[in-house]
Amino acid sequence: xxxxxxxxxxxxxxxxxxxxxxxxxxxxxxxxxxxxxxxxxxxxxxxxxxxxxxxxxxxxxxxxxxxxxxxxxxxxxxxxxxxxxxxxxxxxxxxxxxxxxxxxxxxxxxxxxxxxxxxxxxxxxxxxxxxxxxxxxxxxxxxxxxxxxxxxxxxxxxxxxxxxxxxxxxxxxxxxxxxxxxxxxxxxxxxxxxxxxxxxxxxxxxxxxxxxxxxxxxxxxxxxxxxxxxxxxxxxxxxxx
Numbered sequence: 100x101x102x103x104x105x106x107x108x109x110x111x112x113x114x115x116x117x118x119x120x121x122x123x124x125x126x127x128x129x130x131x132x133x134x135x136x137x138x139x140x141x142x143x144x145x146x147x148x149x150x151x152x153x154x155x156x157x158x159x160x161x162x163x164x165x166x167x168x169x170x171x172x173x174x175x176x177x178x179x180x181x182x183x184x185x186x187x188x189x190x191x192x193x194x195x196x197x198x199x200x201x202x203x204x205x206x207x208x209x210x211x212x213x214x215x216x217x218x219x220x221x222x223x224x225x226x227x228x229x230x231x232x233x234x235x236x237x238x239x240x241x242x243x244x245x246x247x248x249x250x251x252x253x254x255x256x257x258x259x260x261x262x263x264x265x266x267x268x269x270x271x272x273x274x275x276x277x278x279x280x281x282x283x284x285x286x287x288x289x290x291x292x293x294x295x296x297x298x299x300x301x302x303x304x305x306x307x308x309x310x311x312x313x314x315x316x317x318x319x320x321x322x323x324x325x326x327x328x329x330x331x332x333x334x335x336x337x338x339x340x
Contacts, residue, residue: 166194199250225246253274
């Protein structure tokens with residue numbers, strides 16, 4: 100089978116390198132002998148409804164609103180209903196939620212794939228390394244990432260967090276959680292790109308499409324991940340002294 104990966108609007112939502120998540124997914128498939136095709140959808144292009152995985156990244160307020168408006172009439176919702184996987188990061192998380200604050204502070208309607216809403220945060224902008232302990236049922240190790248956002252995301256009863264924040268801010272709604280998930284739709288505030296830092300997370304998403312995966316040698320990635328985790332947790336400890 101050929102796994103189709105839809106990279107949505109990297110020209111609007113590519114500020115923090117999140118397009119790299121699509122690269123990671125495709126390469127980890129190819130290393131295992133699967134065929135992978137990345138379909139890059141730019142602003143104004145029709146969004147294909149045939150993708151197995153959709154990747155949505157982060158960006159500024161105005162491009163985020165433009166992306167949300169273009170996705171409103173897209174077939175992504177139907178694709179999700181048919182089993183497609185979605186990874187949405189930062190602005191992407193907000194877009195696939197129910198609503199988020201636009202550049203003027205007014206609510207913008209999201210896709211409603213996740214039961215969450217985002218409003219402007221009341222404190223300082225969340226910037227820096229972030230560590231998340233994933234929900235136990237996901238079977239993932241600690242996640243390392245980088246966050247840069249000013250939103251506060253609150254989950255409704257139809258979604259559960261990706262995990263608990265160990266260091267950093269995440270959803271920044273007072274819950275000490277990061278992200279949201281429902282079915283095969285996962286959102287997070289972790290940049291990095293998150294899948295480059297956390298290959299086990301990439302493999303979890305891929306397994307939802309192709310089933311059980313053979314292991315890979317991720318020793319180089321693991322070394323970088325340990326370094327970033329140690330830095331983030333150590334900085335948190337120093338800030339408390």
